[in-house]
Amino acid sequence: MNITKNNVDALNAVVTVQVSKNDYADKVTKVLTDYRKNANIPGFRKGAVPMSLIEKQYGKAVLLEEVNKLLQESLNKYLVDEKLDILGNPLPKVTEDFNWDAEDFSFDFELGLAPQFEVDLAAKNNLVQYNVIADETMLNAQVARIQKQYGKVVSKDTVEEGNDVSGIFANAEKGINNRATLDFETFADAKTAKAFLGKKVGDVVTLNTKGLFNDDHKLMDVLAIGHDDVHGLDIEVTFTIDEVVGYEPADLNQELFDKLFPNGEVASVEDLKAKIKEDAEKQFEQQTKQKFLNDVTEHLVENTKFDLPAEFLKKWIQTSGEKELTPEEAEQEYNNSEKSLRFQLIESKIITQNNLQITFEELKDYTSELIKKQMAQFGQMNPTDEDVQGIVARVLGNQDEVRRLSEQVMNEKLLALFAEKVPAKSKEVTYEDFIKAMYGELN
Structure with a gap:
């Protein structure tokens, strides 16, 4: 047998495999001999x-x-031995007049080669690493929500200041029909809240969606419409009131503090705000890290330039699924997946260049911490190591879970690398401004 490779260009090659009779004759003879031993053909004894x-x-x-x-x-052995970095799988070149009656055969396979490129993490960019703070406005609002949550609920017939109203938003033309509960503080204009005052259950209030809330994403939630549909939406909707609820706010006393923090950590409103700030900013940190990871990913895909063997990949996509695609379907699938493929190649290069490996011990430790946090959420604050490791063993016995958790560990390693090596402007913002930045609305 002889295997040779001919490079068509930097991204495409053809491998030719020449097979002679000596390569396969003994194997064919052995199989046919086994067939003969077990064949049941009328007129002949078995094995004869x-x-x-x-x-x-x-x-x-x-x-x-x-x-x-x-x-x-x-x-397969040739690809491994030659250390060929290919995309997809080899595609056999079809020969219409191939002669299986010959003794020697020649087969050609098309290869799509992975591109050569460099990733410059330190390149100049416009990336921002956000630090979200819980400001006094947010803390006061959260304290008020706690008082409301733990306060006494009072059913009302007529809408008064500080009430919540529930009802149905509707607009027949846009197909809107969604039940929502409104807290008047979320309206952008105080005049809107005043339009509800004095209304009763069954009354209908007509509202304009443009500028109804400070955050359009609130509008998206209450109308149950998509993100792309909500921006610039300027229509009239009706709101039919079906419930009015008032609240007697809970007193900010030790009884309330102990309900919130049973371990005696809070003894004053200042302590309460400090705890709210600490917990909120921990949650913000996770969100800002994820945004930074996403932003760096997007930046690298847009700014790391290399070509792909596009025509080969379209042909491979066309034939690699359960059902063969048309050329047009394969092209659409390639266009949809090109960005993801580019980042897979970039990520692989970063992992290799920076030796970002995951050990089994790291995976076990990560899984253990995850399980402890989950158990704490259900009140199991001090589980035994034996209990935790038993759950870890079961989780890591599932290959899908191993794959998912490995991706999370690698994401943390990538995030740490990006934080160290990718230059980014640090910016302190409120949570409201961070949400705007998430959706590209913060200048």
């Missing part, structure tokens, strides 16, 4: 069927199967 009859009946099929096995094994 003439080999010529076996060859006539099964020879071509066995030849095809054995040659194809040989091709697969030898081609």
Whole structure:
């Protein structure tokens, strides 16, 4: 057997596998001999069927199967031995007049080669690493929500200051029909809240969606419409009131503090605000890290330039699924997945260049901490190590879970690397401004 490679260009190659009779003859003979031993053909005793009859009946099929096995094994070994970095899988070149009656065969396979490129993490950019703070306005609002949550609920017939109203938002033309509960503090204009004062259950209030809330994403929630549909939405909607609820706010006393923090950590409003600030900013930190990871990913995909063997990949996509695609479907699929493929290549390069490996011990430790946090949420604050490790063993016995958790660990390693090596402007913002930045609305 002889295997050769011809580079068509930097991203495409053709591998030719030449198979001679000596490569497959013994294997074919062995299979046919086994067939002969077990063949049940009328007129012949078992094991006494003439080999010529076996060859006539099964020879071509066995030849095809054995040659194809040989091709697969030898081609895979060649790719490994030559350390060829390919995209997709080798595609056999179809030969219309291929002659299976010959003794020697030649097969051509198209390869899509991975591009050569460099990733410059330190390149100049416009990236921002956000630090979200819980400001006094947010803390006061959260304290008020706690008082409301733990206060006494009073059903009302008529809307008064400080009430919540529930009802149905509707607009037939846009297909809007969604029940929502409104807290008047969320309205952008105080005049809107005043329009509800004095209304009763069953009354209908007509509202304009433009500028109804300070944050359009609130509008998206209460109308149950998509993110792309909500921006610039300027229509009238009706709100039919079906429930009015008032609240007697809970007193800010030790009884309330102990309900919130049973371990005696809070003894004053100042302590309460400090705890709210600490907990909120921990949650913000996770969100800002994820945004930074996403932003760096987007930046690298947009600014790391390299070509792909596009035509090869379209042909591979066309034939690699359960159902063969049309050329048009394959092109659409390629266009949809190109960005993801580019980042996979970039990420792989970053991992290799920076030796970002995951050890099994790291995976176990990460899983242990995750399980402890989850157990704490259900009140199990001090689980035994034996209990935790038992759950870890079960989780890591599932390959899908291992894959998912490994991705999370690698994301943390990438994030730490990006924080160290990717230059970014640090910016302190309120949570409200961070949400705007998330959706590209913060200048």
